[in-house]
Amino acid sequence: LQAFISTMNNVSVISMFFLSGFNDTNAHRTTFFFLSLLCYCLIILANVSLIVIIIMDNALHEPMYILLCAICMNGLYGTAGFFPKFLWDLLSPVHVISYAGCLLQSHIVFSFACCDVSILAVMAYDRYLAICHPLDYHTLMSKQKVIKLACIFWLTPVCLVVVSIFLTYRLKLCGSYINRLLCVNWTMVSLACFPSETVINGVISYLTITLYGFHGLFLVWSYIFIVKRCAGSIENRAKFMQTCVPHLVSLFTFIVTVLIDITFMRLVSKDIPEALKNFVAIEFLVIPPIINPLIYGFKLTKIRNRIIRLIARENK
Numbered sequence: 001l002q003a004f005i006s007t008m009n010n011v012s013v014i015s016m017f018f019l020s021g022f023n024d025t026n027a028h029r030t031t032f033f034f035l036s037l038l039c040y041c042l043i044i045l046a047n048v049s050l051i052v053i054i055i056m057d058n059a060l061h062e063p064m065y066i067l068l069c070a071i072c073m074n075g076l077y078g079t080a081g082f083f084p085k086f087l088w089d090l091l092s093p094v095h096v097i098s099y100a101g102c103l104l105q106s107h108i109v110f111s112f113a114c115c116d117v118s119i120l121a122v123m124a125y126d127r128y129l130a131i132c133h134p135l136d137y138h139t140l141m142s143k144q145k146v147i148k149l150a151c152i153f154w155l156t157p158v159c160l161v162v163v164s165i166f167l168t169y170r171l172k173l174c175g176s177y178i179n180r181l182l183c184v185n186w187t188m189v190s191l192a193c194f195p196s197e198t199v200i201n202g203v204i205s206y207l208t209i210t211l212y213g214f215h216g217l218f219l220v221w222s223y224i225f226i227v228k229r230c231a232g233s234i235e236n237r238a239k240f241m242q243t244c245v246p247h248l249v250s251l252f253t254f255i256v257t258v259l260i261d262i263t264f265m266r267l268v269s270k271d272i273p274e275a276l277k278n279f280v281a282i283e284f285l286v287i288p289p290i291i292n293p294l295i296y297g298f299k300l301t302k303i304r305n306r307i308i309r310l311i312a313r314e315n316k
Helices: 020-056 063-080 083-091 099-132 134-140 143-169 185-189 195-231 234-266 274-285 287-299 301-315
Strands: 005-008 011-014 016-019 096-098
Touching (some): 016 020, 016 099, 020 063, 020 083, 020 287, 020 301, 063 083, 063 099, 063 143, 063 287, 096 099, 099 134, 099 185, 099 195, 099 274, 143 185, 143 195, 185 195, 195 234, 234 274, 234 287, 274 287, 287 301
Antiparallel strands (some): 005 011, 016 096
């Protein structure tokens, strides 16, 4: 496929990108389409159901459940930036994306990942206060405060990513082939004609990584104190198993999927099957949005009981 390139000031101006990651899907595109559609429908059903249950039940209007609602909304946001275009490409003979569409998709995917880290950090802080400072919990973590925190921690990565995308937009690109199923910021930066122009992009990327690295350190710090506090109390151990285990599962799932993707980006090899590289490239947009609502729905007693009551009411 020839790239849609026009010439301006003797530098190639890219208007479309070719997603070459789909080359390996042509033989089984129908199967991949129906499996992907089923997966996306499951993500929407699970996350929307949990959001509606939390919003409709006044007993669930507590900080922990508000944050769970936020992480489900973020899952819908991130997958909406990937699945519709992905499903369309599976049925299309030509796998291209416009320059503006690539910028938008990379913005959504990057901000989704950053927002997940932020919300998980606030959830860790919430569990730390609930277990280590139960008497001050409702003062330090009210519904109003947790909503403000969620908004701040959502807007911050969005603003950072907007800056990063703007810096990418100013680059002059000399390539139109992206060897992935979706657009991410680093793939566009790697196509820059003049590597010297990408220095600022690199600085912003490392600053963003450092910022969210501190989020990770805060998560570890929180759970060190939580575990210490729970070790000497049967009641706290029960609370830990009930409310902290789902959070740890979400955290572990997200970290593992992102680290695997980053590792493959850095250590990509021609010997690795294309299908495996494709799966690794999209797993953080598939596994966490499915796991989060399911693990919380089954593990948290109030949500589980609410689901059981709804099912029982429907069967009458």
